[in-house]
Amino acid sequence: MKRVFSGVQPTGQIHLGNYITMKNFVKQQEDKDCIYCVVNMHSITLPQDPVILRDRTVELAALYLAIGIDPKKVTLFVQSQVSAHAELAWILNCFSYMGELNRMTQFKDKSAGKDVVTTGLFTYPVLMAADILLYDTHYVPVGNDQKQHLELARDIAIRFNNKFGETFVVPEPMIAKVEDGARIMAFDDPNQKMSKSNPNEFSKITLLDTPSKVKKSIMRATTDSDMTIKYDLINKPGVSNLLTIYSQFSGMRISEIESKYENEGYGSLKKDLVEIVNQELSKIQTEYNRILESGEVLDVLKAGRERAHELSTVVLDRVKNKIGFLTF
Numbered sequence: 001m002k003r004v005f006s007g008v009q010p011t012g013q014i015h016l017g018n019y020i021t022m023k024n025f026v027k028q029q030e031d032k033d034c035i036y037c038v039v040n041m042h043s044i045t046l047p048q049d050p051v052i053l054r055d056r057t058v059e060l061a062a063l064y065l066a067i068g069i070d071p072k073k074v075t076l077f078v079q080s081q082v083s084a085h086a087e088l089a090w091i092l093n094c095f096s097y098m099g100e101l102n103r104m105t106q107f108k109d110k111s112a113g114k115d116v117v118t119t120g121l122f123t124y125p126v127l128m129a130a131d132i133l134l135y136d137t138h139y140v141p142v143g144n145d146q147k148q149h150l151e152l153a154r155d156i157a158i159r160f161n162n163k164f165g166e167t168f169v170v171p172e173p174m175i176a177k178v179e180d181g182a183r184i185m186a187f188d189d190p191n192q193k194m195s196k197s198n199p200n201e202f203s204k205i206t207l208l209d210t211p212s213k214v215k216k217s218i219m220r221a222t223t224d225s226d227m228t229i230k231y232d233l234i235n236k237p238g239v240s241n242l243l244t245i246y247s248q249f250s251g252m253r254i255s256e257i258e259s260k261y262e263n264e265g266y267g268s269l270k271k272d273l274v275e276i277v278n279q280e281l282s283k284i285q286t287e288y289n290r291i292l293e294s295g296e297v298l299d300v301l302k303a304g305r306e307r308a309h310e311l312s313t314v315v316l317d318r319v320k321n322k323i324g325f326l327t328f
């Protein structure tokens with residue numbers, strides 16, 4: 001079975017864009033060996049409140065389960081609980097170049113204008129490479145923003161393999177298509193991606209939002225004055241965004257939705273979308289609360305950590321042998 005690895009940071013709330021990506025994680029569990037990781041070690045590359053970080057770590061795991069990740073099929077665990085990640089990251093740091101890390105656009109963006117920039121932020125992509133390479137990963141579902149990091153992970157793997165012989169599986173990206181909801185845009189500005197860091201609360205919907213917040217966000221969403229309900233990313237980005245979300249939540253094809261609303265205005269599309277989104281969020285929220293209250297999320301994380309530990313030890317020992325570290 002092909003192996004998939006992906007990580008999500010336990011910072012900020014999960015919005016619809018993240019959710020649609022995570023729904024794709026649920027699909028993968030049917031025919032691939034999926035390893036999903038709460039990457040809290042990546043989160044501390046920027047300052048975090050310890051109490052909030054700990055809560056968010058468990059909450060993100062509960063949310064994974066609430067949206068349909070099946071712990072019998074998937075390995076779900078917390079990065080900091082498997083020390084092989086830190087160990088391999090250190091080793092790979094010694095095979096990564098300042099020059100290539102300096103070219104990472106995310107680093108340039110996140111460090112721009114800061115007085116203090118930690119080396120953790122700088123070597124963040126090396127830790128991500130370690131995450132992926134530790135599990136002989138074949139595929140990594142990534143958005144556009146992470147493509148460059150995955151490319152670096154491949155470069156490091158190839159470089160190491162060339163020097164020491166076949167050690168790492170070289171991972172391939174799995175890039176979602178725009179029609180599959182890869183680019184969910186902000187409600188207040190459909191030319192910008194929906195983002196955790198956007199300060200306008202109505203720019204996004206998060207999975208734990210109330211029905212009235214969902215309603216306000218969608219009803220206020222920026223559209224255009226042309227009034228026809230048509231998917232056209234260039235001329236009608238706002239309406240196209242609503243159609244993409246509608247399609248992802250209803251399972252209907254975009255063309256079907258266009259015909260359904262042929263003689264209708266934006267108001268009725270939006271009203272129905274509010275209903276559809278609220279129905280699904282309400283199911284997720286009920287499940288989420290049940291999972292957190294029952295404490296089952298902690299059992300899942302313990303089992304996940306065991307399996308992740310077993311798998312990663314094999315690869316880490318392989319690496320240690322190659323570079324001349326003792327493994328007994």
Ligand code: LTN
Binds near residue numbers: 005006042127132142
């Ligand atoms: N950098 C990623 C999170 C991440 C990740 C990974 C994704 C950390 N390690 C390994 C895929 C594979 C992000 O911020 N989206």
